[in-house]
Amino acid sequence: MPLAKELVYKKILLVDDVASMRNMAKSILWDAGFKNIKDTDNASTAFESIKRNKVDLVICDWEMPGMNGLDLLKKVRNEESTSSTSFLMLTASSNIEHVKEAIAEGVTDYITKPFQADALCSKVISAIS
16 A cells, blocks of 8 residues: 555654664665655764754664663653654563653654564554654
């Protein structure tokens, strides 16, 4: 099924310190019809990009060196200009405490690695629709 026209150019930012994960997710989203996908390997750079580029959706790994995904989520939610940005946490951890923490901080949704392409696309569409 083709992607709704109003979603094609929504700005998506992938944040993961593992290049192969970013590339795989970008490929899945591109194949689904998304055309405005950027990526970065760290949360500090991501935060500046989110503020500067008015991103519609952040897809962020939890575990990264330096600032982790939860810290980035907190910064995004605490900044007035970014507080309503949709945010999907992408992680290999299914630790229920992590899920609770992310929900408490206002995460839009949670995706556990490894993930299926259709599950990622479904969550992305839901988050930005």
